[in-house]
Amino acid sequence: xxxxxxxxxxxxxxxxxxxxxxxxxxxxxxxxxxxxxxxxxxxxxxxxxxxxxxxxxxxxxxxxxxxxxxxxxxxxxxxxxxxxxxxxxxxxxxxxxxxxxxxxxxxxxxxxxxxxxxxxxxxxxxxxxxxxxxxxxxxxxxxxxxxxxxxxxxxxxxxxxxxxxxxxxxxxxxxxxxxxxxxxxxxxxxxxxxxxxxxxxxxxxxxxxxxxxxxxxxxxxxxxxxxxxxxxxxxxxxxxxxxxxxxxxxxxxxx
Ligand SMILES: [Fe+2]
Numbered sequence: 368x369x370x371x372x373x374x375x376x377x378x379x380x381x382x383x384x385x386x387x388x389x390x391x392x393x394x395x396x397x398x399x400x401x402x403x404x405x406x407x408x409x410x411x412x413x414x415x416x417x418x419x420x421x422x423x424x425x426x427x428x429x430x431x432x433x434x435x436x437x438x439x440x441x442x443x444x445x446x447x448x449x450x451x452x453x454x455x456x457x458x459x460x461x462x463x464x465x466x467x468x469x470x471x472x473x474x475x476x477x478x479x480x481x482x483x484x485x486x487x488x489x490x491x492x493x494x495x496x497x498x499x500x501x502x503x504x505x506x507x508x509x510x511x512x513x514x515x516x517x518x519x520x521x522x523x524x525x526x527x528x529x530x531x532x533x534x535x536x537x538x539x540x541x542x543x544x545x546x547x548x549x550x551x552x553x554x555x556x557x558x559x560x561x562x563x564x565x566x567x568x569x570x571x572x573x574x575x576x577x578x579x580x581x582x583x584x585x586x587x588x589x590x591x592x593x594x595x596x597x598x599x600x601x602x603x604x605x606x607x608x609x610x611x612x613x614x615x616x617x618x619x620x621x622x
Contacts, residue, residue: 368392368397368399368400368401368588368589368590368591368605369400369401369403369556369577369579369588369589369590369591370388370400370401370402370403370579370582370588371402371403371404371405371436371511371556371557371558371559371578371579371580371581371582372403372404372405372436372558372559372561372579372580372581372582372584373385373402373405373406373407373418373581373582373583374405374406374407374408374438374581374583375406375407375408375414375415375417375418375421376407376408376409376411376413376414376417377408381583381584382417382421382583384583384584384586385421385582385583386421388582388583388586388587388588389421389422389424389425392425392588393424393425397430398430398460398461398462399430399431399432399460399463400422400425400430400431400432400588401431401432401433401434401465401507401509401556402422402431402432402433402434403434403436403509403510403511403556403557403558403579404433404434404435404436404437404438404439404471404510404511404558404559405436405437405438405439405511405558405559406418406433406435406436406438406439406445406449407438407439407441407442407445408438409438409441409442410438410439410440410441410442410443410444410445410446411442411443411445412443412445414445415439415445415448429460432458432465432467432509433449433450434449434450434467434468434469434509434510434511435449435450435469435471435511436471436511436558436559437471437472437481437482437483437511437512437559439471440471440472440473444473446469446471446473450467450469453467453469454468454469454488454489454492455467455468455469455489455492455493455496456496457496459501459504462503462504462505462593462594462595462596463504463505463507463593464500464501464504464505464506464507465507465509466493466496466497466506466507466508466509466552467509468485468489468493468508468509468510468544469510469511470483470484470485470489470510470511470512470538471483471484471511471512472484481535481559482512482535482536482538483510483511483512483538483559484538484539485538485539485540485541485543485544486540489540490540490543490544490547493508493544493547493548494547497547497548497551497552500551501596502596503595503596504596505553505554505591505593505596505597505598506551506552506553506554506596507552507553507554507555507556508544508548508552508554508555508556509556509557510538510544510555510556510557511557511558511559512537512538512541512557512559513537513538513541513557513559513560513578514537514538514541514542514544514545514555514557514576515537515541515542515545515566515576516536516537517537517560517564517578519535520560520561520562523535545568545574545576548574549568549570549572549574550570550571550572551572552574553572553573553574553575553593553596553597553598554574554575554576554577554591554598555574555575555576555577556577556579557576557577557578557579558578558579558580558581559578560578560580561580561581561584562578562580563577563578563579563580563585563589563604564577564578564580565577565578565589565602575598575602577589577602587604587605588605589602589603589604589605590602590603590604590605
């Protein structure tokens with residue numbers, strides 16, 4: 368199950384939606400949940416602690432993987448609490464080879480430094496992480512920022528682009544990341560943008576690039592069913608039993 372952009376600290380309604388999503392996921396006995404960043408709104412310890420409390424049933428049973436987003440770098444900088452300060456790490460679970468990538472910039476001066484960064488060392492580490500997965504595992508790369516250009520979702524992003532501010536842009540080395548993943552990975556899962564999107568890049572081993580969007584605002588995540596290292600059927604939108612009638616809005620700041 369892929370969730371993203373929870374933004375604990377952005378409002379009680381969003382947090383209640385997330386709690387309802389997690390409750391349903393636990394009731395469904397889902398195998399594994401990945402959260403692709405922006406766990407918190409202001410990067411505060413208190414916000415991260417609330418996230419931990421809600422996700423505790425999944426974390427205690429080792430069914431949770433979390434990576435940081437740009438918002439987690441603000442305030443107290445809680446990014447280290449997700450990946451321990453590593454930029455790239457592999458987590459192996461039954462049938463899953465997860466490559467966790469921290470695409471955030473450390474210590475951004477202010478919220479508008481929201482765009483991601485991948486350097487040569489990061490890409491080399493991803494290359495190494497894809498070297499020897501179990502052949503029966505689904506190989507997934509998890510990162511916060513989008514590796515391909517996506518349409519603007521707010522007037523702020525459009526304005527930023529017009530005046531040359533890069534906070535709404537795709538990862539500069541996103542194409543390099545996808546080249547590295549082609550033929551060796553099955554999924555690239557990300558967030559940052561709050562509207563869900565997905566595309567399959569063709570090839571002998573198709574590569575799915577999926578954005579979960581802002582899960583609590585949408586009231587749903589994306590479910591991938593896999594067996595013997597391959598996706599079974601297509602990914603499907605999974606909705607919590609407590610569905611919002613319309614998306615719960617967040618204030619317009621860089622995603
Ligand atoms: Fe973000």
